[in-house]
Amino acid sequence: MSSTNLADFRDQYIARASTLLKSADLAQANINTLVINGALFGALDKVINAPLIGRDTLALFDAMTSADIDVWLTDASHRSVWQRLCSDEAKTIQVALQDDVLRPKLLGSALAWEDIMASSVMQTWIQTKAAYLVPYIAAIPGCLTLTVASRTTMDKFASVQAAMTLIYASTNWLNAVAANTPAQDAIxxxxxxxxxxAKSSVAMTALYTKLTTIMAYLFADATASLDAWNFVSSEITAGRTAMPTAFFADAGIRNALHGNTGISTAMTTTATALYQWLFTNKMTVVQRNYNATTAQQGAGIGGKFLTLAIAGTYNSTAGNFYLISTTTQYTATPNGSTSLTLTTANKQVGSQNGAMYFTDVSTGTFYMSIGYLAI
Incomplete structure (x- = not known):
């Protein structure tokens, strides 16, 4: 049969030439037959080892679909040549990926795209063209799945602001990222x-359930955390509490919040709705009775915390009462004439690894309520 492309020619030539050479009886051959078979053997070797695609032959894919390319690349020799092309002739592939005809064929071939992503030369180019490739990759489900599952490739995309802006605006990309840990780790x-x-409400809404892989990192960064915190606050203001509930149920996020000075400021000044929601829904109250003494006493929280409120009443004959945490000292006058009030006005952010305690120079009793968000 006639060949329809170079691959067909190669396979047919190898089969025919191999048959002829195997049938030759060299012991009985004359000099002409030996020369002819020797030439045929040399030609067969060249055909077997000749690259089937290159600068002049990449057009072979023009006549193929993505599925055809996948089938073609299942041939080990074809695959080897393609892989070498991705590394040694990468500029040829780069040109093809910017061609409106060849690009969808290559992106739609799982084997072709895997080898492109496996090439360090192509990875460098992908980073320079990340924003360009984002919409095309999003349009092909198989290619999108392969891409977000590749940590190396996603690291390239994650380093390009324009590419991430497009990714966060794409439902296809967000769904794929939400289903792939490597993509989340790269982000x-x-x-x-x-x-x-943090700037994208669409992306925040789509990805906030990926707490341990994305959000804890986000809240650990001062710049990103403030944008994210404002978005969480706006969710609460709007009456939507699913996101903040998920945030404060995650230990990684709570730990990231602690020590973030920007969040501390937002907690105690600007984020009124968020703070009130925490005060109402997430506060843990500990109540204790103590005998007044000059020694430090108290109930240890034993870890990091956000103090939401403190209330106290006491009965003593002299001296002042002091409730002391790492960052703040609360003072009250004797005989219960002044009491700390359980309101959001007493809020503070601090770290308490030992006991919170009080001290008094007199005798008597003290009743205390501490409201805090434990971290």
Missing amino acids: GASLTALREL
Whole structure:
């Protein structure tokens, strides 16, 4: 049969030439037959080892679909040549990926795209063209799945602000990222990606359930965390509490919040709705009775915390009462004439690894309520 492309020619030639050479009786051959078979053997070797695609032959894919390319690449020799092309002739592939005809064929071939992503030369180029490739990859489900599952490739995308802006605006990309841990890890490792995420309400809404892989990283960064915190506050103001509930149920996020001075300021000044929601829904109250003494006494929280409120009443004959945490000392006058009030006015952010305690120079009793968000 006639060949329809170079691959068909190669396979047919190898089969025919091999048959002829195997049937030759060299012991009985004359000099002409020996020369002819020797030439045929040399030609067969060249055909077997000749690259089937290159600068002049990449057009072979023009006549193929993505499925045809996948089938073609299942041939080990074809695959080897393609892989070498991705590394040694990468500019040829780069041109093809910017061609409106060849690009969808290559992106739609799982084997072709896997080898492109496996090439360090192509990875460098992908980073320079990340924003360009984002919409095309999003349009092909198989290619999108392969891409977000590749940590190396996603690291390249995550370092490009324009690419992440497009990714966060794409439902297809967000769904794929939400289903792939490597993509989430790449975002978490890139301040560029985190800060773009915090600016996007669409992306925040889509990805906030991926707490341990993305959000803890986000709240650990001062710049990204403030944008994210404002978004969480706006959710509460709007009466939507699913997101903040998920946030404060996650130990990683709570730990990231602690020590973030920007969040501390927002907690105690601007984020009234968020703070009130915490005060109402997440506060843990500990109540204790103590005998007044000059020694430090108290109930240890034993870890980091956000103090939401403190209330106290007491009965003593002299001296002042002091309730002391790492960052704040609360003072009350004797005989219960002044009491700390359980309101959001007493809020503070601090760290308490030992006991909170009080001290008094007199005798008597003290009743205390501490409201706090434990971290």
